Amino acid sequence: MTIVTPSPAVAQALQDGRPVVALESTIITHGMPWPQNLEVARQVEATVRENGAEPATIAVIDGVLHVGLTDEQLEKLAQTKGVAKLSRADMAVCMAQGRTGATTVAATMIAAKLAGISVFATGGIGGVHKGAENSFDISADLQELGQTAVTVVAAGAKAILDLPKTLEVLETLGVPVIAFGQDQLPAFWSREAGLRAPLRMDSAAEIAAAQVMRAKLGLPGGQLVTNPIPQDAEIARETLAPIIGEATKDAETHGIKGKDVTPYLLQRIYELTEGRSLEANIALVLNNARLASEIAQELCKIEA
Incomplete structure (x- = not known):
């Protein structure tokens, strides 16, 4: 069973040995209103790319732990209501129930480590x-x-x-x-x-x-x-x-x-x-x- 699902861009960067930076998703779902949350999420990802690394925004979507989101997934997450706020205690439950959740610092660290990513930027x-x-x-x-x-x-x-x-x-x-x-x-x-x-x-x-x-x-x-x-x-x-x-x-x-x-x-x-x-x-x-x-x-x- 695959626990982590990397985006195509993140999977390629990890395979090539290129730098990857993990990003949390609670800033998108719980930190800012629509559409500013999407604009800032895209801006943060662009900043990582401009500075020589691949961004990996992390979230659980319909029970799947995504490490790196496509732009379509990012936009959908930014508009989703009732998203859970995930930490170590409730991350597995959210995934097992097939729900959607945004990762806090703790949950993002767990997912990054599972994916082989060593650096994480947050607020x-x-x-x-x-x-x-x-x-x-x-x-x-x-x-x-x-x-x-x-x-x-x-x-x-x-x-x-x-x-x-x-x-x-x-x-x-x-x-x-x-x-x-x-x-x-x-x-x-x-x-x-x-x-x-x-x-x-x-x-x-x-x-x-x-x-x-x-x-x-x-x-x-x-x-x-x-x-x-x-x-x-x-x-x-x-x-x-x-x-x-x-x-x-x-x-x-x-x-x-x-x-x-x-x-x-x-x-x-x-x-x-x-x-x-x-x-x-x-x-x-x-x-x-x-x-x-x-x-x-x-x-x-x-x-x-």
């Missing part, structure tokens, strides 16, 4: 939610980084989270947290989180070499590469803090919990920033796609 990872000492709300993304050998390029953890606690959990799980080109950890929409990064690397070649060395050492898990949002697109941490606080209070007032928290907060912050947060989100995703493509190229050079 931001999940993490420890504020108040987790009472709710125990911690994203499965962190455990996945601790056990699945894929390098994830993100603009840090989402700024709505408890970033110090998220960093502590990643340290406990043995995940290398690398800031690209700076000493400070970025915080999604902002270039600095007010936290010093455990590790710093200044080139895609260094990051690729570290991934290869982890494999040689037999270490489980991946790497988290935190790539700061471009300076002209960032929203300063000082500007965002009160907005995030207001959005979080609104979520508590409305009893929003579990998987619904992140999409609710992102939508509320979009409203409170009058759309500026979405513009920043698009800029950081494209920036991450560029860096991930460079890392994938460097990995191919090492493995050639």
